[in-house]
Amino acid sequence: QKEVEQDPGPLSVPEGAIVSLNCTYSNSAFQYFMWYRQYSRKGPELLMYTYSSGNKEDGRFTAQVDKSSKYISLFIRDSQPSDSATYLCAMSGSLNAGNNRKLIWGLGTSLAVNP
């Protein structure tokens, strides 16, 4: 079983739809949860960052963490064609000896928002 599972899609929605992207994980030590957005032929960029459980909102984006279920979600409201990209979840636990946290990545979900 992979440490992080993410449905690769593709997910295709009409403009204006609410999009829900999800990842499940198995390691209860994970404390830091991130969503990255990657446009075609570009590097990933950090979209949302959450520590521990709860919700975080930034404009049309909401990140949700449910540690009891080991489940994280990214919601996109009023989706736009410019949101078409691959969305990667990533997570990490406590510090290692090098004072750096190892990131575990999902494979990414491909999203297409159709005008």
Next chain:
Amino acid sequence: NAGVTQTPKFQVLKTGQSMTLQCAQDMNHEYMSWYRQDPGMGLRLIHYSVGAGITDQGEVPNGYNVSRSTTEDFPLRLLSAAPSQTSVYFCASSYLAARGELFFGEGSRLTVL
């Protein structure tokens, strides 16, 4: 502010050739890393560095070397290219205290024939 700059953007090699992928960042980040991204495999960490003079192996280090002589630069060397190293390579950096908040370059697409 340039962020993380990778060169070259595209490269074609023959099996057995060597080459260096360059990475430079201008954000004074202590942490720098190299990933490769392959379909169905996701992002995999090759090597990383937590400061000048300090490097360590990631998940898939075989066939690659790195060095970190300055804070700004973190080159990735392919010693003897193999078709299995055909991939998109990303350099990423962050502050050491950052908890996964990585800044990525635009990638280097490498094809090994």
